[in-house]
Amino acid sequence: MSLDKIFSDFMRASCIFKNRDVLSISFTPDTIPHREKQINELARIVAPALLGSKPSNVFIYGRCGTGKTLVSLYVTRELVKRSNGNVKTVYINCKLKGSDTKYRLFATITKELGKEVPFTGLPTDMVYNLFIETIEGEGKVIILILDEIDVLTDKTDGDILYTLTRVNQELKNSKLSIIGITNKLGFIESLDPRVRSSLSEEELIFPPYNALQLKDILIQRARLAFSEGVLEEGVIEKCAALAAQEHGDARRALDLLRVAGEIAERSGSPKVKIEHVDMAEEKIDTDKFLEIIKTQPKQSQLVLYTILRLLENRKEVQTGDVFNEYSKLCREYGMKILTQRRVSDLIAELDLFDIISTKIISLGRYGRTRIITLNLADSTLEKIKNYLSEVFT
DNA sequence: AGGTATTCACATGAAACTATTCTCTGAGTTAGG
DNA sequence: TAACTCAGAGAATAGTTTCATGTGAATACCTGT
Incomplete structure (x- = not known):
């Protein structure tokens, strides 16, 4: 095919899109249909910021794709527009690498407010102090939007939220209020009561x-x-x-x-x-x-590869089978063999990603194990296999 | 037959370890005055 | 003497290992009928 043809084809076809970006996630439309109620409610909650007082903390719950993030950003943006520079917002997606631990959360917030912070190397409390200082220096009402706030409790240091809710006690000039967003319904119940009451002074629910x-x-x-x-x-x-x-x-x-x-x-x-x-x-x-899969570590990929290979001949396998076969493959490829304990975790992780599905059953006298099956579409499976066998040639 | 007790093959938890990446500190080195 | 360099100490983090404990039901083992 000649280049001319490719380009002219493209030009002809490209008149399908007028503006593709409108369909991307990051696009914020002027109006958000069917969310008027939530917008108004949130606006009412954060409005006190205009008078320089601290708005209540808000907790927003709704499944993914229900407009939580969009509405929060929209409302806070409008708020900032009308505040004569007395309100600042910081949006952080806690799930993204770089803000999923105490250290990094404080570091990113501080960075968002315009101070450079190294992303490793400092003691955590130093970063915390810097964080407080920076906020204090602003002398404003700061609204912190924490998207996917639930990941902050999964990690080892579960007291991040507690620290965060108490930040205000250390502040004199500035005020910090939090908008927490999550799609896990049970999340709020799993919190420490002190954190819960402070974090969800107000609650908003976004229906699908x-x-x-x-x-x-x-x-x-x-x-x-x-x-x-x-x-x-x-x-x-x-x-x-x-x-x-x-x-x-x-x-x-x-x-x-x-x-x-x-x-x-x-x-x-x-x-x-x-x-x-x-x-x-x-x-x-x-x-x-x-x-x-591509972003998984090698070992995890190998475990998945083993599972897929085993499942070519059978309908289901269990942890022990996978581990044996996996050890064999490790030797073959000259990779380090992880413990069964670890492999067990890796399998559980793959299940969490929905790449495989597992179920823990007891075979009575014959022990207790995880049985592993597949639930991927054939074409998807094919592509995954191709990729993995390329990685492990 | 009915009721316990065992037992298997892992699951699940907690803590501790390792390697990597990065900062900060302070001693030693260098260049200019 | 001020500026620079560079090794070493200390942190954070991801990925593991080690050690310890938990678990559900098919089987083995009893019991009294």
Whole structure:
């Protein structure tokens, strides 16, 4: 195929998108449909910041893709706009590497406020002091948005939140209030009572979108993202329906639409068809898994590889089988053999990622173990296998 | 037959260890005055 | 003498290992009928 053809094909097809970014997660639309109630409530809660007093801490719960982050960012941004510079917000996604421990959380917040902090090497309390100092230096109301706040308790130092809720007692000039976001319902109950009462002075719940609401959202964005008339009848409905099945996840709906568009574009189709949506669904899943697997450490990958190889011949395997075979492969590839204890953990981790599914059963006299099965789509499985056998040649 | 007691093959927890990456400190070195 | 360099001490963190303890039900072992 000549370059001319590739480029001209691309130009022709590329008129599918008018503005692709509108469909990405980071895009903030001007209006957020079906969230008026939550917006108003949150706005009412944070409003006292305008008068220089500390707003209540808020705890926001809702499944993923229900607009929690979007609404929080939107409301706080509007608030800052009207505050004459007396309010500052810091948004932190606790799940991202770099803010999932006490040290790093304080370090990133401080950095967000404009002070350089080395990301390792200092004692934690020094970073903490620096953090306090920096906030104090601001002399403002600071709203801290902690997205996926639940990961802060999983880690060993579970007292991060406790420390955080008590920061105000050390502050004189500034005030710090917290907006905590999570999608784990049980999270708030699992907290220390002191932390709980302080953190959830107010609570907001974001219900999932239903198919109709998703459709509204998609229509709104599609108008900006796609050229006139490239969406075939029913495409939006299909995306909305698929996402509604997945507990009303708007992000998923938008991803579906975007990827479907990209697939149509790449295949040179002048229109986005329903079948493109099906392909998009598959691609998103595959990509997600591959992405996870690629970022796993070698040992974990090898364990997964072992499992997949064993499951070619059988329907299910158990921990012991995996460990034996794994040890064999380790010797073959000259890798260090981890303990069974560790391998057991790695398997449990893979289960958490939904790459495999496991169940702990007791075989009575024959012990207790985890039985491992697969629940991946064939095409996904194929791609994963290809990747792994490339890694372990 | 019915009821306990064993026993297997791991699961699960806690703590301690290791390697890596990074900062800070202070001793020794260098260059300029 | 001030500025620079560089090794060593100390931290944080991810990934492990070590040691210890837990667990559910199929079987083995009894018991009295």
